[in-house]
Amino acid sequence: MTTLLDSFVRSHIPSSAEALRGEVKAFLRSWMADRPAHVRARSWSGFDAAFSRALGERGWIGLTLPRDHGGGGADAFTRFVLVEELLAAGAPVAAHWIADRQSAPLILHYGTEAQREHFLPRICKGEMYFCIGMSEPNAGSDLASVRTRAVRDGDDWLLSGQKIWTTYAHKSHYMIALVRTSGGPQDRQAGLSQFLVDLSLPGIDIRPIADLTGDAHFNEVFFDEVRLPADALVGTEGAGWAQVNAELAFERSGPERIYSSIVLLDAWVRHLANLPNAAEHEARLGLLLARMAVLRDMSIAVTARLAAGESPATEAALIKDLGTELEQDIPREIGEALAADPSAPPDEELLRTLAFVSQVNPAFSLRGGTREILRGMIARGLGLR
Amino acid sequence: MSNDLLEPFQRLLDDVSPPEAVRRTENEDGAPAIWAALRDSGFVDALVSEEHGGAGLSPAEMAPLLIAAGRHLLPLPFGETMAARAIAAGAGHRLEDAGPVLLWPLDREGRARSIVPPIRGGADLALVQQAGRATLRRVVAGGRDGFGFVTAALDTGSAPIASFELAEDSLLYWAAALTVAAMAGAMAGVLDMSIAYVNERQQFGRPLGKFQAIQQQISVMAERVAMASVAAQGVLARPLPGPAALDVAVAKPVIDAGASIVCAAGHAAFGAIGITAEHDLSLFTRRLKRGLLAFGGAQPWAKALGRARLAQAGGTSVDFIRALQHG
Ligand SMILES: Cc1cc2nc3c(=O)[nH]c(=O)nc-3n(C[C@H](O)[C@H](O)[C@H](O)COP(=O)(O)OP(=O)(O)OC[C@H]3O[C@@H](n4cnc5c(N)ncnc54)[C@H](O)[C@@H]3O)c2cc1C
Numbered sequence: 101m102t103t104l105l106d107s108f109v110r111s112h113i114p115s116s117a118e119a120l121r122g123e124v125k126a127f128l129r130s131w132m133a134d135r136p137a138h139v140r141a142r143s144w145s146g147f148d149a150a151f152s153r154a155l156g157e158r159g160w161i162g163l164t165l166p167r168d169h170g171g172g173g174a175d176a177f178t179r180f181v182l183v184e185e186l187l188a189a190g191a192p193v194a195a196h197w198i199a200d201r202q203s204a205p206l207i208l209h210y211g212t213e214a215q216r217e218h219f220l221p222r223i224c225k226g227e228m229y230f231c232i233g234m235s236e237p238n239a240g241s242d243l244a245s246v247r248t249r250a251v252r253d254g255d256d257w258l259l260s261g262q263k264i265w266t267t268y269a270h271k272s273h274y275m276i277a278l279v280r281t282s283g284g285p286q287d288r289q290a291g292l293s294q295f296l297v298d299l300s301l302p303g304i305d306i307r308p309i310a311d312l313t314g315d316a317h318f319n320e321v322f323f324d325e326v327r328l329p330a331d332a333l334v335g336t337e338g339a340g341w342a343q344v345n346a347e348l349a350f351e352r353s354g355p356e357r358i359y360s361s362i363v364l365l366d367a368w369v370r371h372l373a374n375l376p377n378a379a380e381h382e383a384r385l386g387l388l389l390a391r392m393a394v395l396r397d398m399s400i401a402v403t404a405r406l407a408a409g410e411s412p413a414t415e416a417a418l419i420k421d422l423g424t425e426l427e428q429d430i431p432r433e434i435g436e437a438l439a440a441d442p443s444a445p446p447d448e449e450l451l452r453t454l455a456f457v458s459q460v461n462p463a464f465s466l467r468g469g470t471r472e473i474l475r476g477m478i479a480r481g482l483g484l485r
Numbered sequence: 486m487s488n489d490l491l492e493p494f495q496r497l498l499d500d501v502s503p504p505e506a507v508r509r510t511e512n513e514d515g516a517p518a519i520w521a522a523l524r525d526s527g528f529v530d531a532l533v534s535e536e537h538g539g540a541g542l543s544p545a546e547m548a549p550l551l552i553a554a555g556r557h558l559l560p561l562p563f564g565e566t567m568a569a570r571a572i573a574a575g576a577g578h579r580l581e582d583a584g585p586v587l588l589w590p591l592d593r594e595g596r597a598r599s600i601v602p603p604i605r606g607g608a609d610l611a612l613v614q615q616a617g618r619a620t621l622r623r624v625v626a627g628g629r630d631g632f633g634f635v636t637a638a639l640d641t642g643s644a645p646i647a648s649f650e651l652a653e654d655s656l657l658y659w660a661a662a663l664t665v666a667a668m669a670g671a672m673a674g675v676l677d678m679s680i681a682y683v684n685e686r687q688q689f690g691r692p693l694g695k696f697q698a699i700q701q702q703i704s705v706m707a708e709r710v711a712m713a714s715v716a717a718q719g720v721l722a723r724p725l726p727g728p729a730a731l732d733v734a735v736a737k738p739v740i741d742a743g744a745s746i747v748c749a750a751g752h753a754a755f756g757a758i759g760i761t762a763e764h765d766l767s768l769f770t771r772r773l774k775r776g777l778l779a780f781g782g783a784q785p786w787a788k789a790l791g792r793a794r795l796a797q798a799g800g801t802s803v804d805f806i807r808a809l810q811h812g
C-alpha cells in the first residue's frame with residue numbers, strides 16, 4: 101500500500117495526557133460561563149490578554165517546550181488534550197495562539213541561546229504575543245516572491261517594505277518576518293531570512309483591515325527603514341525558506357483543523373434537543389459527527405508520530421484539508437436545516453453564531469496555506485509531479 | 486501499518502489472490518484453491534480464543550489484515566468466517582468444517598438487513614441471527630446478481646446445524662464492520678492503481694500526473710483513502726464480542742462518502758480504458774458500489790449517531806466523540 105497511508109495507524113491518547121483534561125475543563129467553566137456562542141465561535145480570533153495570562157500562569161502556554169525555557173516539558177498528546185478542550189469551549193486563544201503554535205517552536209529550533217532565554221519564558225507566561233509576517237500584497241501562495249528587504253548597515257539591518265494580512269499585528273509585541281536579504285524576486289527561495297521585529301520600533305506603521313463581518317484582526321504593516329539590531333536575525337541568514345516551511349509544518353500538525361465550527365455545531369445540538377421534530381435532523385447531525393470522530397482519530401495518529409519525534413508534514417496537510425472541509429460544511433448543513441424549518445426558528449444567539457461562521461468559513465482553507473496549495477503538497481508526497 | 490502478521494499475510498495474498506486469479510473467479514461461485522491456502526495458513530481461527538484452540542487475536546490486530554484482504558480483492562468471505570468461528574466458539578460451538586461461513590443478520594421479523602445478499606464465495610454455511618438467537622444454517626447458490634456475483638440463499642429445507650444465544654444485532658455490526666474494512670482496502674487499491682497510471686500515461690506530451698487538475702483529484706482520493714483506513718481500524722477497535730452499533734454508525738457513513746468520491750476520481754483518471762471489462766479497475770469499483778448498498782448504507786447509521794448525540798445534548802461534541810471510542 102502507498103507508504104503515506106501506512107502512517108495512519110490508529111493510536112490512543114495515553115492516560116498521562118488525559119489526566120490534564122479535567123483540570124482544563126474546570127478552568128474553562130469559570131472563564132467561559134457567560135460568553136454567548138457567537139463570541140465563543142470567534143475562538144481563534146478572540147483576543148483576550150487576561151485569559152492568555154491566566155493560561156500562562158497554569159503553565160498551559162508552551163506546554164511542549166523544555167522546562168528550562170519556561171515550558172511545560174510535556175508531550176504532543178498533552179498539548180492535543182489542552183488544545184482540543186480550548187477549541188471545544190470556544191476559548192479566546194488569539195493573543196498567545198501564534199506565539200504558542202509557531203513562533204516559540206521556531207525560536208526553540210533556530211534561535212540562539214540568548215534569543216531563547218529572552219523570548220521563550222515571556223511567551224510561556226502569556227505576556228508576549230507574536231504575529232507572522234509572511235504574506236505581502238504580491239506574495240500570497242507564492243511566498244518566495246516576497247519583496248520586503250533587509251539590508252546591512254554596519255552591524256544593524258535596515259528593513260523596508262510591506263506585509264499584509266498580518267493577524268493581530270496591532271496587538272502583538274513582535275513579528276517574525278520573512279524578508280529578502282540578498283538577490284531579487286528572480287532568486288526565489290534563495291536569499292530569504294527571518295527576523296524578529298520589535299513592533300514598537302520607529303518606522304513601523306500598522307493599519308488594521310476590517311474583515312467581511314466588520315471584525316478587525318488582520319493588518320497591513322509598513323516598514324520604512326526600520327533599524328534592527330544584529331540579533332534580530334533568527335536562524336541562519338539565507339535559510340529563511342527552509343525555516344518558514346518547518347514553521348508551517350508546526351502550524352498544521354495539531355487538532356486545530358477540525359474544530360473551527362464546533363461551537364456552532366454544539367449550539368445547534370442544543371437547539372435540536374428542544375425541538376419536537378428533531379428526528380428529521382438526526383442523520384445530518386450524525387454525518388457531521390462521524391466525520392469529526394474519524395478526523396479526530398487521524399489527528400491522534402499524527403500526534404503519535406509527532407510524539408515519536410517525526411515530522412509527518414504530508415499527513416498533516418492531508419488532515420488539514422479534510423478538516424477544513426468539515427469545518428466549512430458545518431455552517432452550510434446547519435443553515436440548510438434551520439432554513440427549512442421556519443416554524444421552529446433558532447434563537448438570536450444561534451442565528452448570530454451561524455451568520456458569523458458561515459461568513460468567515462472561506463478563511464478556514466486560506467489561512468496557513470490554501471486548499472489548492474495543500475493538495476499540491478499531498479500530490480508531491482504521493483509521488484506525482 | 487506495520488504488524489507482525491501483516492507482511493506474511495500480504496505475501497500469501499500476493500501469491501494466491503493476484504488480480505488474475507480474482508478475475509478468473511469473478512463470476513464463479515468460490516475459489517477452492519485460494520480458500521485451501523487461507524485455511525492452511527491458520528488465519529481462519531485467528532479470533533478464536535486460545536482456550537478454544539484459536540490464536541486469541543483481537544479484532545484490532547486483524548484489522549490491517551482485513552483491509553489488506555480488501556486491497557487484494559480476496560473473493561471469499563474471509564473476515565466473515567473468522568468472525569463466525571470466533572462467535573460460535575465463544576458460545577461453545579466449535580466449527581469442525583473449516584470451510585467459508587457467511588454472516589446473515591436478520592431483523593426481528595426475519596427480513597434481511599441488507600438489500601444485497603451475501604456473495605456466496607463457495608460457502609455452504611451461514612451464521613444467521615434473528616433477535617437474540619444465532620443459528621448455523623446451510624446455504625445454496627442463489628443466482629447471479631446485477632454485479633455479476635453469485636449470491637447465496639438460505640437453504641430453507643435443511644435443519645439448523647447449531648443454535649445459540651447471541652446479543653441482538655451482533656452479526657449486523659460484525660457484517661457491516663467487515664464490509665467497511667473490505668471497502669477501505671478496495672479504496673486503497675483504486676488509489677494505488679491511479680497513481681501508477683497517471684505517472685505513466687502521457688497526454689499533451691507529459692504524464693497525466695503533471696497536470697494540476699489530476700494532482701488535485703488524486704490528493705482528494707488519498708485523503709478519503711486515509712480517512713477510510715482510520716475508520717476501518719476504528720470500527721474494529723473493540724475487543725470481542727466485537728463492534729457496537731455506534732462504532733458502525735461512525736464508520737459506515739465515512740466509508741460510503743469516501744468510496745463514492747474514490748470511484749468517481751479513479752474512473753476519471755483512467756478514462757475509457759477503465760470502463761472496459763478487461764481492465765482491473767472495475768474489480769475494485771464494482772465491490773465498492775456494492776458495498777454502498779450493503780447493511781443500510783450510510784443514512785440509518787448516521788441517524789443513529791445523531792440520535793445518540795441528542796440524547797446527551799449537554800456536553801460538547803468532543804465529549805460525545807470521546808465517549809464513543811473504545812480505549
Ligand atoms: C483570516 C486570515 C488570516 C491570515 N493571517 C495571516 C498572517 O497572520 N500572516 C500572514 O503572513 N498571512 C496571513 N494570511 C494570508 C494567507 O496566508 C494567504 O491568504 C494565503 O497564503 C493565500 O494567499 P493570497 O490570499 O494572496 O491568495 P493567492 O495566492 O492570490 O491565491 C488566490 C487563489 O489562487 C489559488 N492559487 C494560487 N496559486 C496557485 C497555484 N500555484 N496553483 C493553484 N492554485 C493557486 C489559491 O489556492 C487561491 O484559491 C491570512 C489569511 C486569512 C484569510
